[in-house]
Structures are given as C-alpha cells and as structure tokens.
Amino acid sequence: MDANGTSGHTWPEVVDFQATRSVDPGPSAVSVRVRTSNPWTVIAVAGEMDARVVPLVADLVGINAAHLVFELREVTFMDASGLGVLMDAQRRAIRAGGCVRLVAPSSRAHRLLVLTRTDRVFLTFDSVAEAMASPVLAWPEPLA
Secondary structure, eight states, X not given: OOTTSOOSOOOOSOOSEEEEEEESOSTTOEEEEEEEETXXXXXXXXXXXXXXXXXXXXXXXXXXXXXXXXXXEEEEEEOHHHHHHHHHHHHHHHHTTOEEEEEOOOHHHHHHHHXXXXXXXXEEESSXXXXXXXXXXXXXXXXX
C-alpha cells in the first residue's frame, strides 16, 4: 500500500460507501476495505486471507450484494477459509442475479485457486475498472 492507504489503483469516481476493518496489526495483519459504486461492491483484501476475514467481510458487505469485485493483489496468504469467503459470495451473488469477479490475485491466492480448480469458477481481471466494465452474463443454472 502507498502512503494514502491505497494499493496504487484508481477507484471509480462515485463512491456511495466506504469502510475499512483491520485485525492483528503486525506481520500477520489482515485488512479488508470495502467501497461501493452502484451496482458494484469492491472488497480489497490485504494480508492473510484466513478465518479472520470471514467476519470482516460479513460485517462490511451486505448479504444482498449481487455484484462483487474482490481485489486480491495484496493477499500474502490464503487458506480454505479465504476460499470459502469467495465461494459463498459467488453462490449468493448468482442467486441474486449477479456475479463475483477477482482482480489480480497474488501468486499465493492464485496458487490456491488453481490447486482447487476454483480458478474456473471466477472471472479474473487485471484492474478493478476492467472488472466493473465487463458485462455480467447470466449463469445457466443457480449454484447449490
């Protein structure tokens, strides 16, 4: 992150809501930053994406959010709990007629996505702007 607390990318100009939550300052810290720009909710995770992320995301993201972008470029570690956050968000988003998109997964996050073959479930983009600009396509059937 730079001195302003951003990861060097630009956010959409219209922001309806923004919040940040952090846990455990120090080497194993995790930070979740959420911004909304209708209809998108952008979730930027920095640090370890593990069980501590689950309540942070639940606290910051509305249960009915249908269009989610997870920016993962600053994820230093990701386990099954972090993957579960993404999969649960995807199921809820599809049921609501939306989708989940991933932006620039770090090498560690990407490795877990590939090993679990969940990289096939998510569309991945290089930037938040690109993810938000891409059309939303309907899934043929809802995920269980």
